[in-house]
Amino acid sequence: MTLFVFLALLQDGLATGAIYLLLAVGLLIVFSVTRVIFVPQGDLLAFATLTVAQLEAGQVPGTLWLLDGLALAAVLAEAYRGRRPRVLAFWLLFPAAVTAATLWGPRAAPLLAVPLGLAVVTPLGPLLWRFAFRPVSDAPVLTLLILAMALHFVLAGIGMVLFGADGATVAPLSGATLMLGPLAVSGQSLAILVVAAILVGALRWFFGATLAGKALRAAASDRLGARLVGIDAADSGARAFALAAFVAALSGVLIGAATPIAYDTGFEISLKGFVAAIIGGLASYPAAAAGAILVGVLESLGSFWASAWRDVIVFALLIPALALLSLRAAGRK
Amino acid sequence: MTPAPAPLLEVEGLTAGYGRVAVLHGVSLSVAPGRILAIVGPNGAGKTTLMSAVVGLLPRQGRVRFAGAAAGSTEALATAGAVLVPETRALFADMSVADNLLLGTWPRRGDARATASAFRDVYALFPRLEERRGQRAATLSGGERQMLALGRALMSRPRLLLLDEPSLGLAPRIVRDIFRVLAGLRAQGLAILLVEQNARAALDIADDGCVLEMGEVVLRGPSAALAGDPRVIATYLGTGSSG
Numbered sequence: 390m391t392l393f394v395f396l397a398l399l400q401d402g403l404a405t406g407a408i409y410l411l412l413a414v415g416l417l418i419v420f421s422v423t424r425v426i427f428v429p430q431g432d433l434l435a436f437a438t439l440t441v442a443q444l445e446a447g448q449v450p451g452t453l454w455l456l457d458g459l460a461l462a463a464v465l466a467e468a469y470r471g472r473r474p475r476v477l478a479f480w481l482l483f484p485a486a487v488t489a490a491t492l493w494g495p496r497a498a499p500l501l502a503v504p505l506g507l508a509v510v511t512p513l514g515p516l517l518w519r520f521a522f523r524p525v526s527d528a529p530v531l532t533l534l535i536l537a538m539a540l541h542f543v544l545a546g547i548g549m550v551l552f553g554a555d556g557a558t559v560a561p562l563s564g565a566t567l568m569l570g571p572l573a574v575s576g577q578s579l580a581i582l583v584v585a586a587i588l589v590g591a592l593r594w595f596f597g598a599t600l601a602g603k604a605l606r607a608a609a610s611d612r613l614g615a616r617l618v619g620i621d622a623a624d625s626g627a628r629a630f631a632l633a634a635f636v637a638a639l640s641g642v643l644i645g646a647a648t649p650i651a652y653d654t655g656f657e658i659s660l661k662g663f664v665a666a667i668i669g670g671l672a673s674y675p676a677a678a679a680g681a682i683l684v685g686v687l688e689s690l691g692s693f694w695a696s697a698w699r700d701v702i703v704f705a706l707l708i709p710a711l712a713l714l715s716l717r718a719a720g721r722k
Numbered sequence: 723m724t725p726a727p728a729p730l731l732e733v734e735g736l737t738a739g740y741g742r743v744a745v746l747h748g749v750s751l752s753v754a755p756g757r758i759l760a761i762v763g764p765n766g767a768g769k770t771t772l773m774s775a776v777v778g779l780l781p782r783q784g785r786v787r788f789a790g791a792a793a794g795s796t797e798a799l800a801t802a803g804a805v806l807v808p809e810t811r812a813l814f815a816d817m818s819v820a821d822n823l824l825l826g827t828w829p830r831r832g833d834a835r836a837t838a839s840a841f842r843d844v845y846a847l848f849p850r851l852e853e854r855r856g857q858r859a860a861t862l863s864g865g866e867r868q869m870l871a872l873g874r875a876l877m878s879r880p881r882l883l884l885l886d887e888p889s890l891g892l893a894p895r896i897v898r899d900i901f902r903v904l905a906g907l908r909a910q911g912l913a914i915l916l917v918e919q920n921a922r923a924a925l926d927i928a929d930d931g932c933v934l935e936m937g938e939v940v941l942r943g944p945s946a947a948l949a950g951d952p953r954v955i956a957t958y959l960g961t962g963s964s965g
């Protein structure tokens with residue numbers, strides 16, 4: 390392999406690694422706050438690509454009706470309990486605004502399709518929490534995992550019905566190519582790295598400097614303590630799912646420009662984010678970041694040397710990572 | 723003796739437990755502003771269960787009212803001004819002392835002036851916390867952890883504190899310090915529901931007392947009278963002492 394090929398592969402690997410990093414961060418946030426392993430994250434990723442692709446084609450995406458249906462159910466549930474008018478107003482007004490903008494706005498315009506797609510898919514995260522996980526939020530981790538798996542199959546089925554079996558791509562954020570000497574750097578790879586860096590910076594700021602971010606960290610750090618100071622456990626869960634869904638949707642838009650995404654592709658992509666999160670011990674963000682970049686680069690190099698073994702190499706990483714983790718856990722005891 | 727003001731916390735016929743096993747069987751008590759009610763009882767009597775049920779961490783049957791309204795969820799009670807400091811302290815271990823305190827202001831978030839004055843007051847009560855404000859809560863000593871748990875609970879300026887074994891695992895000198903702080907808070911009108919193994923210290927500081935056994939209140943009255951009760955002396959205060 391020449392240096393030239395290596396650099397090209399590295400560029401690819403870094404870009405995919407950045408996506409895995411985003412997904413790993415989403416998984417970590419949801420897991421640390423709610424103990425849910427957010428398997429359906431990959432389905433939301435696919436929903437986002439497919440939704441934006443349909444918007445760009447001028448169509449009205451089926452996920453819009455999914456959002457409206459679930460939001461309506463949330464409104465009814467909240468009206469029945471009648472205690473939190475602000476929550477009710479949000480689930481009434483936000484989907485209404487998104488629906489109006491999609492139906493009557495210039496939805497195919499490049500500047501509108503992506504924000505609209507994100508606005509359709511992101512609220513699905515807290516809605517999944519509201520109806521699937523919140524009612525059993527005290528259940529053991531295993532129960533929550535089984536529920537998450539079931540939800541993944543349900544969402545994949547819905548995706549198949551709404552979008553069909555074919556994959557779709559979205560317009561790249563940047564179609565430019567930058568020549569660095571003999572090396573062609575794709576504008577999309579750069580865009581992915583820049584967006585990922587901005588998002589990571591924004592999350593760091595949110596968790597490190599804002600009271601709302603610290604409250605979410607508190608909910609992750611000590612569930613009981615958070616409730617005792619008045620931080621609503623159900624709200625924290627909803628915020629965690631909203632963040633993860635947003636990150637997944639953004640990942641879908643970023644990766645969907647280079648790779649066609651079908652209703653069932655998202656699962657595999659988010660599994661790789663999961664590998665990265667495991668490498669981070671489901672707890673440490675910097676370790677997960679390193680894991681994500683490692684997974685992306687290994688996968689990219691692997692596809693050159695032994696493309697059939699690509700996924701084997703990535704998922705085989707889990708074994709030493711888990712062994713190391715359990716050794717460390719044993720050492721702590 | 724001045725007549726006791728209207729109670730802040732009223733518990734009537736409270737039954738609670740874990741799953742189908744009831745631990746509390748119809749407990750009634752009340753705490754008025756500026757008063758301390760001590761609950762003593764043997765291990766496993768249901769003292770911690772009582773605290774958890776009162777703040778809504780466990781499903782409860784019976785009547786719990788706070789400040790004249792039916793008590794809601796744990797979060798709602800914290801917002802209304804009833805804060806529990808649990809046996810486990812439940813600190814945010816991987817966050818700094820200052821962040822732990824800051825999160826205590828959650829019910830009054832957005833009011834910068836109130837936050838600043840709460841920090842001033844808590845640091846004045848526990849200067850040690852100010853010295854350690856950048857340190858992670860996980861690395862604090864037992865006494866410092868208890869100060870932080872109390873300090874965090876005070877940050878929202880509650881009207882009722884529920885303290886589960888505040889002296890657990892602390893050296894006598896620190897226990898004295900903490901109890902002195904509690905007496906000072908009571909003087910400012912705070913109501914305290916105090917669960918203690920250390921029955922002597924608890925009855926010394928409290929206005930009223932209850933003895934809880936097997937999930938039922940078996941004795942109650944002014945704490946001075948309880949401390950002089952022969953059954954209490956025999957079981958909880960050791961022989962040869964009086965209140």
Ligand SMILES: Nc1ncnc2c1ncn2[C@@H]1O[C@H](COP(=O)(O)OP(=O)(O)OP(=O)(O)O)[C@@H](O)[C@H]1O
Pocket residue numbers: 740745763764765766767768769770771772919
């Ligand atoms: N999570 C739980 N599940 C089932 N039973 C429990 C649980 N927690 C406590 N119990 C039982 O409830 C009873 C009362 O326990 P509780 O913790 O309220 O006692 P306590 O008076 O606080 O005791 P201590 O002085 O030791 O703290 C005990 O018999 C205990 O075994």
Ligand SMILES: [Mg+2]
Pocket residue numbers: 769770771809886
């Ligand atoms: Mg106890």
